[in-house]
Amino acid sequence: MQQYSTHTPHTINSIDISEIYNDMNINEYFSTRRTIRKYDSSRPVSLEMLNEMLDQAAHAANTGNMQTYSVIVTAKPDAIAALAPAHFNQPAIKNAAAVLTFCIDFNRFNRWCRLNNAEPGLNNMQGFTWGVIDTSIFAQQFCTIAEMNGLGTCYLGTTTYNAEQIAEALKLPSDVVPVITVTVGYPDETPDIQERLPIKAIVHEEEYCNPTDKELLDFYSEKDNLPSSRQFIKENGKENLAQVFAEVRYPRSSNEQFSRVYREFLKNQGIPL
């Protein structure tokens, strides 16, 4: 996988951003990136490098610049192994150089407010929504930077399924909740680039344009007919891809069950929704 320079500028104010972007061959990066789930265990990633990339990622936009997030970096193999069951031992956690748990962190902000004789008001649906948005943007900014430096990353959405277990392992205090996990390491695979819906399916000019049934089915037809999709449908004993997504991968019953579990956990952490 190609490596891209992220150029640490010495004088940030005088740097010409377009020059940096040109050097990166940015189009090539964005159209060829893919999730990596298998890492080269012989190539560690130093904590210095991770910290540098996280420092850059923290320049991402965030609500009011309050930065109500934290990331727990797990790099010791024993500690990674201890987290694995909470992520259902997904392949991407094995051999990862580090596992990064991105959390909403109201603890730091709330304490800062109270130390300054101010009563914070983020522990509610609005604050939680901002927290999820800002934490996710921070995580994605990190992934982009890591990938541009030749690393592979994989998100683990299982974070919200077993948030309590993860919070216990990482000793998260009240007002801190895990939102998303990213595994990172040097790639030991080059998986196929995953297809995306045609751009006209997701971009609407000036106002929302509700497609006809035929247009809508056309948007998905390439995805529906990929050999990998056909195989997936067969393996799951279903008639089509929509049934696999709606009834096998993300069924209502399990989504509702994990919603209940996460909401209860959030309440216990001080964020009643």
Ligand SMILES: Cc1cc2nc3c(=O)[nH]c(=O)nc-3n(C[C@H](O)[C@H](O)[C@H](O)COP(=O)(O)O)c2cc1C
């Ligand atoms: C919020 C989120 C959760 C995800 N959870 C998982 C996961 O638990 N396990 C996994 O292997 N990939 C996970 N992924 C990666 C997606 O499966 C992947 O991005 C998608 O299939 C598109 O593939 P690509 O990234 O290679 O283009 C997740 C991605 C996101 C954004």
